[in-house]
Amino acid sequence: MNLLEGKRGLVIGIANGDSIAAGCARAFQKAGAQLAVTYLNEKAKPFVQPVAQEVNAELLLPLDVEDDAQLDALFERIEAEWGQIDFLLHSIAYCPQEDLHGRVTDCSREGFAQAMDISCHSFIRLARKAEPLMKNGGCLLTVSYYGAEKVIDHYNVMGPVKAALEASVRYLAAELGPGGIRVNALSPGPLKTRAASGIAFFDKLIDDAQERAPKRRLVTIDDVGNMAVGLASDYARNVTGNIAFVDAGHNVMA
Incomplete structure (x- = not known):
């Protein structure tokens, strides 16, 4: 089913073909969406470009979120090319x-x-930046982790940071809801991505997730992408302010 047929989305955070954002981009494209994709800098571009080509991205643009000028330029280009967007993934x-x-x-x-x-x-x-371009409503997605809710060994300061992100999801959902914009977070289980490799003892985290999750398995970036498609689609038109776990049930275990 082409759940996203006719929709246009912006994907931010592809580091390479194995990143969560790449899995989501593939799922978005498979569901019929037109995509714009960003890359951090020229050093990162060769790793992002193959994914952009794979998903037939109509735009491939630089974005360092610490650079306000790049952020302005990104949305100016999207407005000039498309006039509006329907969903955005921040990963x-x-x-x-x-x-x-x-x-x-x-x-x-x-x-x-x-x-x-x-x-x-x-x-x-x-x-x-996205709000005025979501003229017919839309969906904003970000990516969190269970360490926002419970203390996870070696996740350290990212726990409070992700907790703030999840709180922001709820407040943005309340503020943007009257305009038809939904805001949700994806919370995958541990995934072997480049970003995750920076966490100390990450292999132990992976092993624990597989052993203790009710389904006794790890999730994949494709699993996360499928959830992202569902949340970005009209089937989730009344789903907002939620943290969607994609972790084979690991979060329910004490």
Whole structure:
């Protein structure tokens, strides 16, 4: 079923073909959507471009969310080319290594601020830019993790940062709902992505998820993409402010 036929979406956060955003982009395209895709910088572009070609992206544009001029240019180009968008996926997170690998107690002010800016506030900035282009309503999606809700060993400062992101989802949903814009977060189980490789003892996290999840399996980026399609489609027109777990049931276990 082409659940997204006639819809146009912006995908932010593809690092390579194995990233969560890449899995979502493939699912969006398979469901009939037209896509715009961003890349961080020229160094990252060769890893993103093959995915953009695979999903027939109509636009491939640079975006460093810390650069307001690039953010403005991105949405100006989308407005000029398309006039509107129907959905947006934000799948980016960052924390300096020295802060990510230390205790929350010891996190530096600068590291915490940068992690919060890139991983959380950038979603708010994107929502503000997307709002006037979602003329017929739309869907904003971001990516979280269970460490926002419960303490996960070695997830450290990203736990508070993702908790702020999930709270932002709820407040954005309340504020943008009257305009027909829905806001939800995807919360996948552990996935072997480049971003996740920065977490200490990540292999142990993977093993625990597989052993303790009710389905006794790991999820894939395709699983996350399928959920993203459902949330971006009209079938989810009354679903907003939610955290959608895609983790084979791991989050229900004590």
